[in-house]
Amino acid sequence: MxxxxxxxxxxxxxxxxxxxxxxxxxxxxxxxxxxxxxxxxxxxxxxxxxxxxxxxxxxxxxxxxxxxxxxxxxxxxxxxRPFQRGDYDRDxxxxxxxxxxxxxxxxxxxxxxxxxxxxxxxxxxxxxxxxxxxxxxxxxxxxxxxxxxxxxxxxxxxxxxxxxxxxxxxxxxxxxxxxxxxxxxxxxxxxxxxxxxxxxxxxxxxxxxxxxxxxxxxxxxxxxxxxxxxxxxxxxxxxxxxxxxxxxxxxxxxxxxxxVGSGLHVPPERMLEVETERDQLRTTGSGRLILTNLTNWATVFLRYRTDDFGTLTHGDCSCGHSGQTISEFYGREVVQFRDGNRFVEVAALTAALDLPDMPEYQFACDGDGYVLRVAVGDTERAELDTEVRAALRPILGAAHLDIVRTPTLTPPGGKAWRFRDYSSNR
Ligand SMILES: [Zn+2]
Known part of the structure; x- marks a missing residue:
C-alpha cells in the first residue's frame, strides 16, 4: 500500500x-x-x-x-551479556x-x-x-x-x-x-x-x-x-x-x-533465546525467555532476561511461518509444585478444576499445604466445595487444602493469574 x-x-x-x-x-x-x-x-x-x-x-x-x-x-x-529488570530499574x-x-x-x-x-x-x-x-x-x-x-x-x-x-x-x-x-x-x-x-x-x-x-x-x-x-x-x-x-x-x-495451533510464532524482528540454567542460553528448549527486540531503537532491549518462561522451537510451520515459535508458553505461572519428593503438575490441576460453573480461581502452595481462592459468584452451587475436593484428591492426595472465598480475585485493570508457589520448595 x-x-x-x-x-x-x-x-x-x-x-x-x-x-x-x-x-x-x-x-x-x-x-x-x-x-x-x-x-x-x-x-x-x-x-x-x-x-x-x-x-x-x-x-x-x-x-x-x-x-x-x-x-x-x-x-x-x-x-x-544478558541484563534484567533490576539493571534497567537502576538506571x-x-x-x-x-x-x-x-x-x-x-x-x-x-x-x-x-x-x-x-x-x-x-x-x-x-x-x-x-x-x-x-x-x-x-x-x-x-x-x-x-x-x-x-x-x-x-x-x-x-x-x-x-x-x-x-x-x-x-x-x-x-x-x-x-x-x-x-x-x-x-x-x-x-x-x-x-x-x-x-x-x-x-x-x-x-x-x-x-x-x-x-x-x-x-x-x-x-x-x-x-x-x-x-x-x-x-x-x-x-x-x-x-x-x-x-x-x-x-x-x-x-x-x-x-x-493451525503450533504455538506463538515469533516475528522476525524479535530474537528469543531460553535460559535453561543461569547464563546457559540456547536457541531451543525450555526455560526463561531472553528477549532481543530489533524494532524499538529508542529504548533498546538486546538480550533482556524476561520474567516469562516457555519452550522455544525453530523451523517451518504448515501455516507458512518460518523461524522461531514459542511452542509452550507458561509466562509467570508455575508449571509444577514440588510436594515432598513428588511433583504436582499444574496441567492436571487445571483439567481437574474444569468443572461446570467453576468460578474464577487462584491456586497457591504456601509450604504447609495448598490454598484455593475462588471468586464468590452469583451462580455458585452449594456442592462446589465437595466437587472440588473430590476432583483434586487423586492429584493432591492427603495434602492440606483450604478453600477460601473472596469477592474479587483480580482488581479492576489487574493481571489475572492462577498458580503461584509461595513455598521454599521452588
Ligand atoms: Zn504456524
Whole structure:
C-alpha cells in the first residue's frame, strides 16, 4: 500500500466531537508511524538476514545507547551479556537513545512496579497498530475495539491507516456498560481485543443483558496467560475465532498464535533465546525467555532476561511461518509444585478444576499445604466445595487444602493469574 497516497478522508472521523478534534493529529501521527515502521522493516530485512539485522541494531545501540557503548561493533548476539529488570530499574537512561524522538509507554505494573519504556515511531506504530493488520487485512475499514476494566482508562479513537479502519478503547465495569454493550452489539468489531479477564468481564456483562450477543469477527487476547477453559468460554459466548498474542512493553509483539495451533510464532524482528540454567542460553528448549527486540531503537532491549518462561522451537510451520515459535508458553505461572519428593503438575490441576460453573480461581502452595481462592459468584452451587475436593484428591492426595472465598480475585485493570508457589520448595 502506498502510504503517501492515503488521505484524511479515507477513514470517517469518529462521531464524538471531542474525539474528532484530535482526529487530524492522530491521522498524521499514524501515517508517520506507518512509514517509519515500513522503513525499519526494510532496513532490518530480519526475515532474510537475521544476523545483519542484529548487527545493524547493535551498531545503532553502540552509537546512541550508553549500555552498549563499550561493546565492539562486531560482537555476535551470543557474546552479549544478558541484563534484567533490576539493571534497567537502576538506571533506565542507560538503555535509552536520548537523541531518538520517542514517547513513553508505561506498563500497568500489576505484577510489580510499573515500567516505562520509550518507543520510537516505528515501534509505537508496530505495538499499537501493525499487529491488527496481521489479523484483518481483508476486512474493509475494520474497527478494532480494546476492552479494559481499568477505572482510569481514557477513551480514545485512533485511525489505523494500514487498514483504513479505527482503533478505540472502551471500559467495562463502570456505569457506561449499557451504552458500550448496545454499541458493540449494533456495530460488531472486526477485532475485539483485551486481556482474557477483561473479555470475560465483557462476556458476563453481555450475558446479564437480554438480547443478541456481541458478535465480533475475531478476538485477540494478550497480556495474561490464556487458559483453555477461558478460551472455550470466550469462543462459545462470542462465537468468534480467538487468537492469542504474547506482548510486553519491553518487547512489543513477541509472539502471535499460529492459525493451525503450533504455538506463538515469533516475528522476525524479535530474537528469543531460553535460559535453561543461569547464563546457559540456547536457541531451543525450555526455560526463561531472553528477549532481543530489533524494532524499538529508542529504548533498546538486546538480550533482556524476561520474567516469562516457555519452550522455544525453530523451523517451518504448515501455516507458512518460518523461524522461531514459542511452542509452550507458561509466562509467570508455575508449571509444577514440588510436594515432598513428588511433583504436582499444574496441567492436571487445571483439567481437574474444569468443572461446570467453576468460578474464577487462584491456586497457591504456601509450604504447609495448598490454598484455593475462588471468586464468590452469583451462580455458585452449594456442592462446589465437595466437587472440588473430590476432583483434586487423586492429584493432591492427603495434602492440606483450604478453600477460601473472596469477592474479587483480580482488581479492576489487574493481571489475572492462577498458580503461584509461595513455598521454599521452588
Ligand atoms: Zn504456524
Amino acid at each position: 502506498d502510504l503517501g497516497a492515503l488521505a484524511l478522508e479515507d477513514v470517517a472521523p469518529p462521531a464524538d466531537p471531542l474525539l474528532c478534534r484530535r482526529w487530524v493529529l492522530d491521522w498524521h501521527d499514524a501515517v508517520r508511524g506507518a512509514r517509519a515502521w515500513r522503513e525499519r522493516q526494510v532496513r532490518l530485512n530480519a526475515a532474510r538476514a537475521p544476523d545483519q539485522a542484529f548487527a545493524a541494531t547493535l551498531r545503532w545501540a553502540r552509537r546512541a545507547v550508553p549500555h552498549y557503548r563499550d561493546l565492539v561493533s562486531t560482537v555476535p548476539l551470543e557474546e552479549l 533506565p537512561a542507560r538503555f535509552r537513545a536520548a537523541e531518538m524522538l520517542s514517547r513513553p509507554k508505561k506498563s500497568t505494573g500489576t505484577t510489580g512496579t510499573p515500567l516505562t519504556v520509550f518507543f520510537d515511531d516505528a515501534a509505537w506504530f508496530e505495538a499499537n497498530q501493525a499487529t491488527f493488520s496481521l489479523l484483518c487485512e481483508r476486512v474493509p475499514a475494520p474497527t478494532v475495539v480494546l476492552v479494559t476494566t481499568r477505572a482510569d482508562a481514557e477513551r480514545y479513537v485512533v485511525p489505523l491507516p494500514l487498514l483504513r479502519g479505527t482503533h478505540r478503547r472502551v471500559s467495562i465495569g463502570r456505569d457506561e456498560d449499557d451504552a458500550v454493550i448496545t454499541e458493540l452489539r449494533a456495530r460488531p468489531p472486526a477485532i475485539l481485543h483485551g486481556k482474557p479477564s477483561c473479555l470475560l468481564a465483557l462476556a458476563r456483562a453481555d450475558a446479564a443483558r437480554a438480547g443478541e450477543h456481541i458478535r465480533p469477527a475475531r478476538i485477540l487476547t494478550s497480556g495474561e496467560n490464556f487458559f483453555p477453559d477461558d478460551r472455550r468460554t470466550l469462543t462459545e459466548w462470542f462465537g468468534s475465532p480467538v487468537t492469542d498474542a504474547y506482548t510486553s512493553v519491553e518487547g512489543g509483539l513477541i509472539g502471535l498464535e499460529c492459525p
